[in-house]
Amino acid sequence: MSRHIFVTGGVVSSLGKGLTAASLGCLLENCGLRVRMQKLDPYINVDPGTMNPYQHGEVYVLNDGSEMDLDLGHYERFTHAPLTADCNYTTGKIYSSVIAKERAGEYLGQTVQVIPHITDEIKAGIERLSGPDVDVVITEIGGTVGDIESLPFLEAIRQYSLEQPPQTCLFIHLTLLVHLAASGELKTKPTQQSVGKLREIGIQPDVLVCRTEHPMTEEMRRKISLFCNVRPERVIEEQDVAHSIYELPLMLEREGMSRIIGQALGLELPAPDLSAWERIVDVVRTTEREIDVAVVGKYIGLNDAYKSIYEALAHAGIANGVKIKLHKLSSDDLAADNVAERLGGMHGICVPGGFGGRGIEGKVLAAQWARENNIPYFGLCYGLHMAVIELARNVCGLQGANSQEIDPDTPHPVICLIDEQQKITRKGGTMRLGAQSCQLSQGFARDAYGEDNVSERHRHRYEFNNDYREQLSAAGMAFTGINTEKDLVEIVEIPGHRWFVAVQFHPEFTSKPTRPNPLFRDFVKASMGVDHTSSGGASPGKARRPASHAGREHGAADS
Numbered sequence: 001m002s003r004h005i006f007v008t009g010g011v012v013s014s015l016g017k018g019l020t021a022a023s024l025g026c027l028l029e030n031c032g033l034r035v036r037m038q039k040l041d042p043y044i045n046v047d048p049g050t051m052n053p054y055q056h057g058e059v060y061v062l063n064d065g066s067e068m069d070l071d072l073g074h075y076e077r078f079t080h081a082p083l084t085a086d087c088n089y090t091t092g093k094i095y096s097s098v099i100a101k102e103r104a105g106e107y108l109g110q111t112v113q114v115i116p117h118i119t120d121e122i123k124a125g126i127e128r129l130s131g132p133d134v135d136v137v138i139t140e141i142g143g144t145v146g147d148i149e150s151l152p153f154l155e156a157i158r159q160y161s162l163e164q165p166p167q168t169c170l171f172i173h174l175t176l177l178v179h180l181a182a183s184g185e186l187k188t189k190p191t192q193q194s195v196g197k198l199r200e201i202g203i204q205p206d207v208l209v210c211r212t213e214h215p216m217t218e219e220m221r222r223k224i225s226l227f228c229n230v231r232p233e234r235v236i237e238e239q240d241v242a243h244s245i246y247e248l249p250l251m252l253e254r255e256g257m258s259r260i261i262g263q264a265l266g267l268e269l270p271a272p273d274l275s276a277w278e279r280i281v282d283v284v285r286t287t288e289r290e291i292d293v294a295v296v297g298k299y300i301g302l303n304d305a306y307k308s309i310y311e312a313l314a315h316a317g318i319a320n321g322v323k324i325k326l327h328k329l330s331s332d333d334l335a336a337d338n339v340a341e342r343l344g345g346m347h348g349i350c351v352p353g354g355f356g357g358r359g360i361e362g363k364v365l366a367a368q369w370a371r372e373n374n375i376p377y378f379g380l381c382y383g384l385h386m387a388v389i390e391l392a393r394n395v396c397g398l399q400g401a402n403s404q405e406i407d408p409d410t411p412h413p414v415i416c417l418i419d420e421q422q423k424i425t426r427k428g429g430t431m432r433l434g435a436q437s438c439q440l441s442q443g444f445a446r447d448a449y450g451e452d453n454v455s456e457r458h459r460h461r462y463e464f465n466n467d468y469r470e471q472l473s474a475a476g477m478a479f480t481g482i483n484t485e486k487d488l489v490e491i492v493e494i495p496g497h498r499w500f501v502a503v504q505f506h507p508e509f510t511s512k513p514t515r516p517n518p519l520f521r522d523f524v525k526a527s528m529g530v531d532h533t534s535s536g537g538a539s540p541g542k543a544r545r546p547a548s549h550a551g552r553e554h555g556a557a558d559s
Ligand code: GLN
Pocket: 352, 353, 354, 355, 356, 380, 381, 382, 383, 405, 459, 460, 461, 462, 463
């Protein structure tokens, strides 16, 4: 039967519960266990797909097309647990399902209530992940203990553990040791209070993971143990990692985490084999060479908005033995009179996904800069739209070329609404979503993947307009990835350029530190070839007509 680990958080939000849960999954998987991961989110949206990144950070997309919390990205990067729609339940999703059942008459005669109907629905969601082929289900509860919204979820996990045989459920609480700079002290009171809140609900944590900027003394450990009713050896310190988030499983293991979990759940666990993670951290720690990569987007002040992209770039850096110095540039502020100054020293330029009109002219400028100066360009979804608009306007002379998303009346809709999207009016979960196949022809992407057919995840409504294929290929663009089933352009490239690839999908979602996405890997590799110290580098304003030769044969027509 499956064991269960519940991860809760206290004191403040953004403590890194997702990373901690993912690291626990990583440890247990490397002890040979079959792990499943799940997140329960207390907000009322059915999924995060309708929220903007300022609210929620990145929307993470699974193979099955589910739009999910970004913590699921950590789960996929740290573990091999298969993720599906059952791996993220929100209050909205739980209530929708209970209300649909009520309308269908499933509770006929009853008053439908939080307890038992909502809590039963939550418990059913947890149960859905267990099974004979699963050793441990790790369920992270979003939000912070003490939030009104979290209560039904906490009540549900309390009930769930009560209904399971002894020694099969474990509660791990992540908390913060507050550092008072003025007195130089670490304070345990907020931790005591947060555990007190949990105990009020009837949950006694078995393990406390204490986030701290400074080492915890033995005395503090004993004090926390006494006041929180947790054995001292199960009060664990989680200091800020020095080099990389991929250090976290190693740090937790040094604190004895797999032994503690094994004992608590009655499992005989061998020591985890963390050699792959040790190697990764070693590379990060010892790498000296650095390249400058610009990410030109509109949610730049937010670390979480492009989480998977930043991680995928880091993975590619590890694979190539180079540090990525990220330059997070706001596309709102990029203009013709500052583009040379801001992008002039970059070794590579990435334009991420996005929605709406704000900041798009800056992204178009970034694509133009990369194309004209032979600087590697990597466009992701909206980044493909921008590259197409740029070439259409500046090389094909199609004045006013645009995406219908930005200008519905554009004279040249080089990016348009996909047919299947024409009649859709509802917003939630209705984009072209999830893994779709892509047939590759010769080019940078085919070289990177080393395969003719790949599957990557999508999240968009607009697409390259096939009416413009001929004109754009005459201008030097190659269409090297096609979804043959729907005849949709999935990849565009500029042959003869150092590396210019834009994709309609989101390769950042399939990158792991142990297996970087091939496109990110080759983008970084190409960026390493840029030498700004010699004349081979960028030269502002020097327009290079993209060549259709340079020793490469591309399947698509370059005239
Ligand atoms: N806004 C664009 C569309 O809907 C691109 C979406 C994205 O970048 N994920 O097609």
